[in-house]
Amino acid sequence: MANEIRVLIAEDDVNTHDEWRELLEAWGFRSEIAEDGVRALELIASFNPHILLSDLKMPRKGGLELLHDIREMGINLPTIMISGQGEIPDAVAALKLGAIDYMRKPVDPTHMQQVLKNLAGNISIREENSNLRRRLAEVGELGPLFGKSAAMRKVTAAIERLAQSSASVVITVVAPAGTVTALAIVAVGGTGGLLLYLLTARFLRIDEISELTSSLRARLRLG
Numbered sequence: 001m002a003n004e005i006r007v008l009i010a011e012d013d014v015n016t017h018d019e020w021r022e023l024l025e026a027w028g029f030r031s032e033i034a035e036d037g038v039r040a041l042e043l044i045a046s047f048n049p050h051i052l053l054s055d056l057k058m059p060r061k062g063g064l065e066l067l068h069d070i071r072e073m074g075i076n077l078p079t080i081m082i083s084g085q086g087e088i089p090d091a092v093a094a095l096k097l098g099a100i101d102y103m104r105k106p107v108d109p110t111h112m113q114q115v116l117k118n119l120a121g122n123i124s125i126r127e128e129n130s131n132l133r134r135r136l137a138e139v140g141e142l143g144p145l146f147g148k149s150a151a152m153r154k155v156t157a158a159i160e161r162l163a164q165s166s167a168s169v170v171i172t173v174v175a176p177a178g179t180v181t182a183l184a185i186v187a188v189g190g191t192g193g194l195l196l197y198l199l200t201a202r203f204l205r206i207d208e209i210s211e212l213t214s215s216l217r218a219r220l221r222l223g
Contacts, residue, residue: 005120008049009033010040010066011082012058020053027113029120037061041069049077050123051116056083056090064090067097078119082107 007029009020017033024031032047034040036058043049052070054063061069063081070077081094084105091102101115 004030005051005116005123006030006032006047006049007051007053007116008040008043008047010037010052010054010058010063012036012055023109027116029116035059037063037066037069040066044070044075044077051119052077052079054079054081056081056085056094064093064097067094067099071098078123080112080115 005028007024009017009024009031011017011020011033012035014035020033021031032043032049034043037054038060040052040054041061044052054066056063058066063083067079067081070079079099080101080103081091081099082103082105083090094102100119103112
């Protein structure tokens with residue numbers, strides 16, 4: 001699931017570096033390790049991580065300063081702050097600066113793995129949606145649906161919007177008389193995955209479609 005998700009660890013305790021590498025590799029992630037916040041900023045630029053795990057207290061630049069710099073640079077980098085002290089004011093400060101979680105050492109590997117797994121899933125969906133938007137903008141294409149006409153762009157634009165929803169949706173596309181009519185069924189699962197089918201209208205009735213999904217129905221008309 002990680003599928004080349006890159007994780008940057010900012011940790012000044014060099015004795016834990018190999019342990020972090022082995023753990024993340026076992027979970028399917030690529031990783032790089034920075035010994036402080038200054039090196040972490042360099043790796044953010046070169047390694048382009050999807051996720052940051054940062055120690056709170058580090059030489060030269062600590063975790064809170066690092067978070068502040070990331071925020072000032074306008075970088076969207078999900079960050080988990082880790083501390084051996086667990087001071088409440090530090091946790092509050094980290095969350096205000098954009099950290100998504102705050103963990104105390106020693107970190108529970110099972111909990112960490114689950115948090116990273118959830119993040120990886122969200123990141124993959126976000127990248128898929130970004131690629132989808134780019135394809136639609138460039139060539140007016142979405143899976144087996146393609147076309148640059150105004151009508152087809154209306155269909156693909158509607159599908160793109162609905163793909164952001166967790167609801168199941170049926171889009172009925174009605175073509176002018178005498179032309180081939182197709183039905184695009186967009187099923188959006190709980191994970192945000194997009195399933196797209198092209199079916200000939202003469203083979204499916206609306207009541208048959210309702211058996212496939214108890215969904216919101218949106219109707220678009222071509223022409």
